[in-house]
Every structure is written in structure tokens, then in C-alpha cells.
Amino acid sequence: METRKRNLPTLEDVANAAGVSTATVSRCLNEPDKVSGGTRERVMEAVDKLHYSPNFGARAIAANRTGIVGAVIPTMVNAIFARGVEAFQKTIVANKKTMLVASSSYDRTQEIDQIRTMVARGAEGMLLIGTDRDPEVYAFLSQRNIPVVIAWARTSDPNQSFVGFSNKDASRLLAERAIALGHRSFGYISAYTAMNDRARYRVIGAREALTNAGLDPDAMHLIETKYSLKCARAAFHQMLKANPRPSIIMCGNDVLAVGAIQAAQEEGLHVPDDISITGYDDIELSTVIEPAVTTVHVPHRKMGRLAAETLLSLVDGASNPIQIELETQIIERDSLGKPKT
Amino acid sequence: METRKRNLPTLEDVANAAGVSTATVSRCLNEPDKVSGGTRERVMEAVDKLHYSPNFGARAIAANRTGIVGAVIPTMVNAIFARGVEAFQKTIVANKKTMLVASSSYDRTQEIDQIRTMVARGAEGMLLIGTDRDPEVYAFLSQRNIPVVIAWARTSDPNQSFVGFSNKDASRLLAERAIALGHRSFGYISAYTAMNDRARYRVIGAREALTNAGLDPDAMHLIETKYSLKCARAAFHQMLKANPRPSIIMCGNDVLAVGAIQAAQEEGLHVPDDISITGYDDIELSTVIEPAVTTVHVPHRKMGRLAAETLLSLVDGASNPIQIELETQIIERDSLGKPKT
DNA sequence: TCGCATGATGTAAGCTATTACATAGATGCA
DNA sequence: TGCATCTATGTAATAGCTTACATCATGCGA
Incomplete structure (x- = not known):
């Protein structure tokens, strides 16, 4: 590994020029108010010239402050995270800070590694997605005094900061809407829920609606699968074999819903007349x-x-946790209808 | 701005422990071979313990090396860049380096700012998308000895490194395929080409095919628009008013193509029987x-x-430019057919 | 046994900025 | 005028690491 010389x-040099x-140059750059007008001008000229x-x-090292924040997201290849992270990044940059980003591929172990790496690289704050992770991670970060913001979810822990929404509530509302339309037999295609609180709470929300309506939440047929059109299609075909066959299949996100609709069409079923399908996230797809x-x-x-x-x-030192809950909204399009009578 | 104490x-401390x-601790961490087995173990224990x-x-600052590379991409909210950048990032991390990323929103001025910021943050190399930018940018980077890799495009400049493909060639092949099917009247919906060499060369490729076939390349109706379904639909409707109405509309990317297909359906046209439409990039959509x-x-x-x-x-010091050209591939699906006779 | 090459480790300089503290000059008020 | 205060600037300590060079011990060949 050659070292490449940079004689910047x-x-x-600026001070001499x-x-x-x-000290004065440093002040010009960091606290311009503390320097007189004439001096400041002269310094700035030198800065420009050089x-x-x-x-x-x-x-x-001198200021004991890096201005770096880190973000670990499950994947960049998903419009929902991409949009969010892009907005995050623009805001960070607008505040003269730097963002480090990495994707964990929905893998906890990778996430831990990446958090460690970012901390070693000087991250002074972390954005993490969802709540599911080893408590040791939070211990590690809080021990180092590194604040964490959780996004895409909310938490009931009053000590954690989050900017998110209830994954459960909107899912429950959507299921309630389906129940009101007459659906009684539910299927659910979800991403793997084991280490994904967002996916899990969406399922729980649907179950809650069933319970509230006096239906058996355990009768809802659940299939967990990977986040892809192909897997969603396979899950749909498998679910059709269930007895009773569901009149509605709710999906944990839009990609799964689109895959399900494709599969329904492969089966010659008309959506929503023969079977209803719902999604989550509202992506372009x-x-x-x-x-x-x-x-x-x-x-x-x-x-x-x-x-x-x-x-x-x-x-910057805010000491109390900040918790912001955002509203979600049900978008009624054409894939949810009344069940066949 | 409070300073938060971190007594790491x-x-x-490790040396004492x-x-x-x-020096020995430093060597253990950076050049373990230069330290004897026993010492190394003792040091590593201390590292772990603390x-x-x-x-x-x-x-x-001590090593005069940051291990940071920067990437400025037009947008993260586009599966094609997201996939590429994710792969880029994984490779960077696997090599113990750090990636900084920012999106320019297809805006040259923002891109320059972001490049400057990254350099100020210690970037030792830059990934840039496409070739279109102020020459001053390249001067700025080369003056500081910061290597650049261009992606998503190729360049004829033998001094620039790139890992890309010819945006023109595949577009020409696709147009030739359409010509072979009998199409003579072409339309083209493109992203704005003024500062986007990828978009521009795709158009040029189509024109080349027309020229080679003895057709007038300037007869190809070109509309440039924003990268969105909605804008693509508007462009399509506008293009239909052209005289002669094209029998095929090529699109600069898949999002535009999908928008065009939607618009065709709004017009009651059957694709590809009434009109053919092609895309570029092969995204899920x-x-x-x-x-x-x-x-x-x-x-x-x-x-x-x-x-x-x-x-x-x-x-790491490679001095000769590295140029890697990748193959693209035409994927024949269902939106391109013979023209109506 | 001596001299020397080799390998392991230590010493200390140096990298570039920030900032607490010191200093000097200017201002205000009695 | 004299003293306190304030403002502008400078001096120098400091941060945590890398690395050139120095030192020392070891082993080997003559």
C-alpha cells in the first residue's frame, strides 16, 4: 500500500500568508464573530488563494468532535428506505455534518459489525431501522454516549428516541376495513418476522382486528417469505391450497402484494372479485x-x-429522548373489494 | 453546541495494560507480522479488555491516510443506482475502507459541492456517475491527486478510469431490432439530455441505427422529460399527436417506458399491436x-x-487508468412487436 | 569467542487543528 | 488621569496515532 503524498x-500556511x-485563522473559520472585520477579510483572502x-x-482530534453520523439500513434497494435515507442525508449535509451509510441485508450480525465500524470511524450518532436487535447493541452505544434514533417504527421504551409510526395500527385499520366489507377468511403473506419488528407488528395489527371482530386470529393463514416478487408468487400459490381458501390475502408490503396479484392472475383469478389483496408502504409499483x-x-x-x-x-446535546410519531394513511385503490358471496 | 465527553x-492505555x-500496540494493529507471537497475544487481550x-x-492525521472514498450519484431513489451503490459499498467495506455517499439530484452544481465536501472530509478517491461535468471538477481532483472512477458510462479519454458500458451501442441494437421488425417511424422519450451523457448517448444510438438503415435520424420525434411515470404519460400523449404518428416509441429508461405503456392503455391502444414501446435498464417494474x-x-x-x-x-497507487467495459443485453419481452401494416 | 545480521521493541518526533490562557491596546467612567 | 473592562490577537499545550530511527538481545558463521 503506497502512500500518496498530498502536500495540502x-x-x-494560511496564517503566514x-x-x-x-489561532486567528481557526477562529475565522469557526467563530467569525470573534475576529475583527479587517483581519477576517485578509484571512479569508489567504484561504481562497491557497x-x-x-x-x-x-x-x-483537536476538537474531539467528528461531525459524523451513521445510518445502517436493511437495504438500499428498496424505494422506501432509499427515499428516507436520501432525505436524511440531505438534512445532515445541510447541517454541515457527514453521513456514513451501510446496508445490513436484514442481517443482525452484519448490522452489529457495521455499527461498530461506524463508531470506530467516528460516528457521533446513529440512525437505526426498527427496534429488533441485541440489547447489547444499545448498551454498546449508550456506554459510548452515542445517541440513537430509531426510524420506521415506534417503541414503548420512554428512553429511546424514534421518528416512526405504528406499523400495527394501519394494518389493523386495513383489516377492519376488509372485515367491514364482509371478509371473514384471511391470509397473510409477510416478510420474515423473526428479526423484523416492522413486519411482525403488521401481522399483529391484522390479528388484532380479527380478535376485535370476534374472529379467531389464529385462523389467519400466515406465510413468511423473502422480499421478492417471485417468492410472493410462490407464497400465493401455496396459500390458495389452504382450506378454507382465504377471501383476502393481506401482504406485509407492496412488493409482496404485487407478486400476489401476479400469481392470482396466473391462477386465472380476478382481483378483487375472486380474491382481495392489500399491500403496505405505497411504492410506485x-x-x-x-x-x-x-x-x-x-x-x-x-x-x-x-x-x-x-x-x-x-x-448536539439534547438530553431527553425525542419521540415523533407520524401518521400513515390507507390508500384505497382497486385490489380490495367485497368477498364473493 | 455542547461538547460531549468521551473518555475512550x-x-x-492499551500499551500500559x-x-x-x-509503538508495539500500533504495530499489532497495523502490521501484526512485525510483532512476536507472545507480545501480540498480550496486546490483543488488552485491546479486548479495554x-x-x-x-x-x-x-x-498520523498516517496521512483516511481510508475514505466518496460516491456522488444522481439519486438513490432508483433501483439501478441503489443496486450498484450497494455493491460498491459492500466491496469498499470488505476492504476496510469507508464510503461516503451523497445524491446530487441530477444537478451539476450540487454535485460539485458534494465532491468538494467529500474531499474536505478526507475522500481519497471518488466514484462519479457518467462523464458530463465541468472540466474544472476533474482538474480540482487531479490537482489533489484524488483518483476518479466513472461508472455507468464509458469514455474515450484514455486517461480516465471507468467501469461502465456503452449506452449508445445497446440502444442502437434495440433500434436495429425494431427496424428489422419493420418499424420506420420512431419516437423517443428521454430523460433530459443536456447534462446527462447516459441519456444522450442512448438517443444517439437510436439515431445511428436509423442512419445506418438509410432513414432520417432527425425525423425521430424526441421528447425530453423528467424521470417519473407521470411525466412519461404526459410525454406519450403529446407524442401521439405527432404526424406521422410513430409506430414505436423508445424510452430512455424503464420508468419512462412503463409510463408510456400506461398512457397507451389510457388511449385505448394495445401494446405492441398498435404501438411498440421499449425501455432501458431492466428494473423490476x-x-x-x-x-x-x-x-x-x-x-x-x-x-x-x-x-x-x-x-x-x-x-492504493495504481498509476495507469483502468478501463472496464461491461456487456449489456437486450431482453426481449412483450412490448416490442411488428408495426401495424 | 567475536562480529554481524536479524528481529523485536522502545523512544520520541511529527502530523494539523482547537482552545485555554496570556497579553496588549482601546474604551469608559469616576 | 487612573483603573477596570472589554476586545482582538497571540502563545503554546494538547489531542491520539504512526513511524523513522535507536537500542538491545539473539543466533550464526568464522
């Missing part, structure tokens, strides 16, 4: 398929932005 | 719409991985 100008001390830019490492998916809209961009603002205020 | 263990000098992790800033989109497959993940490997070797 230093604070001292401007005929002042390094194309000076402070050395990040030196600044970090859900308007492209025919029929368009009845789903739950989540304000991903807003969530990303607010999560950034929240994390920044925690990093 | 330092190299010296292990009864060696800081949960030591090197201070990033200090290391960067293109298999969800009915009819599925005939498009061009691009190996995004592979490109991301290779771009990372390329950039790493440049950062």
Missing part, C-alpha cells in the same frame, strides 16, 4: 400493476428529514 | 406491467463491485 496547505497566528480546506482528521394495490401510505421522506433533525439535536 | 481508552510501548478502538482522526417491457439489461451489481475494486487499486 495547512492552517499555518495572512500575517496572523493560527485553496485551503481544513484537515478533517486534525480537526476531529403499487400503481403500475392492474389492479392498483390498496395499501398504506407512509411518509418516508418526511420521516428521513425528521429523523435527521432529531439525531442532530441529540448529538 | 487510548493507545497508551499490556506492558509494552505504544474495548479499545483506534481514534479515527488521530490515525488519519418492467416485468410487472402488462405487457412486460422489452428492454436492455445492465449488470448494475457487477458494475458497482468492479468500480469499487478499480477505485481501491487506484487509491
Whole structure:
């Protein structure tokens, strides 16, 4: 590993060029108010002339502050996270900080590694998705005084900060809507719930609606599968073999719903006349398929932005947890209808 | 802005705990071969016991090396970039480096800002998408000895490194295929080409095919629009008013193609019997719409991985430009057919 | 046994910024 | 005028690590 020389100008060079001390230059850059107008001008000229830019490492070590925040997301290849993270990043940058991002592929172990790496790289705050993870992770972070914001979910722990929404509630409302339309026999295609609280609570919400309506929540046929069109299709075909065959299949997200609709069409079933299907997240895909998916809209961009603002205020010293719950909204399109009589 | 105290263990703490000098600890961490087995063990124990992790800033400044690479992409909210960047990031991390990422929203000015910011943050190499940008940017980077890898495109400049593909060639092949099927009247819906070489070369490829076939390339009706389903639909409706009405509308990417198909259906046109439509990129969306989109497959993940490997070797001192051209592939689905006779 | 090459480890300089504290000059008020 | 206060600036300590160079012990060949 060769070392490549970079002889960039230093604070001292600027100080010499401007005929002042390094302290004054540093102040010009960080607390301009504390420097008189004339001096400031002279210094800034020197900065421009030399194309000076402070050395990040030196600044970090001297100020004991890096200005870095980290975000670990399950995957970037999913419009919902992409939108949220993009908004998060723009807000972070607008506040003169830097974002580190990594994707865990929905794998807890990878997530832990990535959190550790980011902390080693100087992350002073972390954005994490959902709540499911080893408590040791939170211990690790809090021991180092690194604030965490949870997004895409809410938590009942009053000590944790989050910017999220109840995955359960909207799911329950959607199921209630289906019950009101006359559905009694439910199926549910979900992402794996074991380490994914978002997916799990969506299932729980649907079950709650059944319970509230006096139906047996355990009668809801549940299949867990990978997040892909192909897997969703397979799950749908499998579910059709159930007895009784469900009149509605709720899906944990829109990709699964779209796959289910495709599979229904392969089976020669008409959606929603023969079978209803619902999604979650409201991604673009859900308007492209025919029929368009009845789903739950989540304000991903807003969530990303607010999560950034929240994390920044925690990093800057806010001591009380900040909890922001966002509203979701049921989007009625064409894939949910009355059951066949 | 409060400063939050972090009294983390330092190299010296580890050295004391292990009864060696800081130099030995440093060597254990960076060049383990140079330390004897017994000492190494003792040091590593101390590292574990104290949960030591090197201070990033200090290391960067002492070694004059940050291990950071930057990537500026047009948008994360696009599966093609998301996939590529995710692969890029995984490769970077696997090599013990750190990735900074930002999205420019297809805006050159933002891109410049972000490049500057990343350099100020210690980026030692940059991944950039496509070739269109102010030459000053390249000057800025080369002056600082920061290698650049261009992705998603190729360049004829022998001094630039890239991992990409010819946006033009596949587009030309697709148009030739359409010509062979009998099409003579072409329309093209593109993303804005002014600052987007990928979009531009795709158009040029189509024109080339027309020219080669003895047709007038300027007769191809071109509409440029934003990257969204809605805009694509509007563009399609507008294009239908053209005289002669095209028998095929090629689209610069799959999102535009899907929007066009939706619009065709709104007009009561059957695709491909009444009008053919093609896409580019091969994203999931293109298999969800009915009819599925005939498009061009691009190996995004592979490109991301290779771009990372390329950039790493440049950062590590490789002096000759590295140019890797990847193959694309036409995926024949159902949206391209013979023209109506 | 001596001299020397080799390998392991230690010493201490150096990297670049921030910032507490010191200093000097200017201002205000009695 | 004299003293306290304030503002602008400088001095120098400091942060945590890497690494060139120095030192020391060991083993080997002559």
C-alpha cells in the first residue's frame, strides 16, 4: 500500500500568508464573530488563494468532535428506505455534518459489525431501522454516549428516541376495513418476522382486528417469505391450497402484494372479485400493476428529514429522548373489494 | 453546541495494560507480522479488555491516510443506482475502507459541492456517475491527486478510469431490432439530455441505427422529460399527436417506458399491436406491467463491485487508468412487436 | 569467542487543528 | 488621569496515532 503524498496547505500556511497566528485563522473559520472585520477579510483572502480546506482528521482530534453520523439500513434497494435515507442525508449535509451509510441485508450480525465500524470511524450518532436487535447493541452505544434514533417504527421504551409510526395500527385499520366489507377468511403473506419488528407488528395489527371482530386470529393463514416478487408468487400459490381458501390475502408490503396479484392472475383469478389483496408502504409499483394495490401510505421522506433533525439535536446535546410519531394513511385503490358471496 | 465527553481508552492505555510501548500496540494493529507471537497475544487481550478502538482522526492525521472514498450519484431513489451503490459499498467495506455517499439530484452544481465536501472530509478517491461535468471538477481532483472512477458510462479519454458500458451501442441494437421488425417511424422519450451523457448517448444510438438503415435520424420525434411515470404519460400523449404518428416509441429508461405503456392503455391502444414501446435498464417494474417491457439489461451489481475494486487499486497507487467495459443485453419481452401494416 | 545480521521493541518526533490562557491596546467612567 | 473592562490577537499545550530511527538481545558463521 503506497502512500500518496498530498502536500495540502495547512492552517499555518494560511496564517503566514495572512500575517496572523493560527489561532486567528481557526477562529475565522469557526467563530467569525470573534475576529475583527479587517483581519477576517485578509484571512479569508489567504484561504481562497491557497485553496485551503481544513484537515478533517486534525480537526476531529483537536476538537474531539467528528461531525459524523451513521445510518445502517436493511437495504438500499428498496424505494422506501432509499427515499428516507436520501432525505436524511440531505438534512445532515445541510447541517454541515457527514453521513456514513451501510446496508445490513436484514442481517443482525452484519448490522452489529457495521455499527461498530461506524463508531470506530467516528460516528457521533446513529440512525437505526426498527427496534429488533441485541440489547447489547444499545448498551454498546449508550456506554459510548452515542445517541440513537430509531426510524420506521415506534417503541414503548420512554428512553429511546424514534421518528416512526405504528406499523400495527394501519394494518389493523386495513383489516377492519376488509372485515367491514364482509371478509371473514384471511391470509397473510409477510416478510420474515423473526428479526423484523416492522413486519411482525403488521401481522399483529391484522390479528388484532380479527380478535376485535370476534374472529379467531389464529385462523389467519400466515406465510413468511423473502422480499421478492417471485417468492410472493410462490407464497400465493401455496396459500390458495389452504382450506378454507382465504377471501383476502393481506401482504406485509407492496412488493409482496404485487407478486400476489401476479400469481392470482396466473391462477386465472380476478382481483378483487375472486380474491382481495392489500399491500403496505405505497411504492410506485403499487400503481403500475392492474389492479392498483390498496395499501398504506407512509411518509418516508418526511420521516428521513425528521429523523435527521432529531439525531442532530441529540448529538448536539439534547438530553431527553425525542419521540415523533407520524401518521400513515390507507390508500384505497382497486385490489380490495367485497368477498364473493 | 455542547461538547460531549468521551473518555475512550487510548493507545497508551492499551500499551500500559499490556506492558509494552505504544509503538508495539500500533504495530499489532497495523502490521501484526512485525510483532512476536507472545507480545501480540498480550496486546490483543488488552485491546479486548479495554474495548479499545483506534481514534479515527488521530490515525488519519498520523498516517496521512483516511481510508475514505466518496460516491456522488444522481439519486438513490432508483433501483439501478441503489443496486450498484450497494455493491460498491459492500466491496469498499470488505476492504476496510469507508464510503461516503451523497445524491446530487441530477444537478451539476450540487454535485460539485458534494465532491468538494467529500474531499474536505478526507475522500481519497471518488466514484462519479457518467462523464458530463465541468472540466474544472476533474482538474480540482487531479490537482489533489484524488483518483476518479466513472461508472455507468464509458469514455474515450484514455486517461480516465471507468467501469461502465456503452449506452449508445445497446440502444442502437434495440433500434436495429425494431427496424428489422419493420418499424420506420420512431419516437423517443428521454430523460433530459443536456447534462446527462447516459441519456444522450442512448438517443444517439437510436439515431445511428436509423442512419445506418438509410432513414432520417432527425425525423425521430424526441421528447425530453423528467424521470417519473407521470411525466412519461404526459410525454406519450403529446407524442401521439405527432404526424406521422410513430409506430414505436423508445424510452430512455424503464420508468419512462412503463409510463408510456400506461398512457397507451389510457388511449385505448394495445401494446405492441398498435404501438411498440421499449425501455432501458431492466428494473423490476418492467416485468410487472402488462405487457412486460422489452428492454436492455445492465449488470448494475457487477458494475458497482468492479468500480469499487478499480477505485481501491487506484487509491492504493495504481498509476495507469483502468478501463472496464461491461456487456449489456437486450431482453426481449412483450412490448416490442411488428408495426401495424 | 567475536562480529554481524536479524528481529523485536522502545523512544520520541511529527502530523494539523482547537482552545485555554496570556497579553496588549482601546474604551469608559469616576 | 487612573483603573477596570472589554476586545482582538497571540502563545503554546494538547489531542491520539504512526513511524523513522535507536537500542538491545539473539543466533550464526568464522
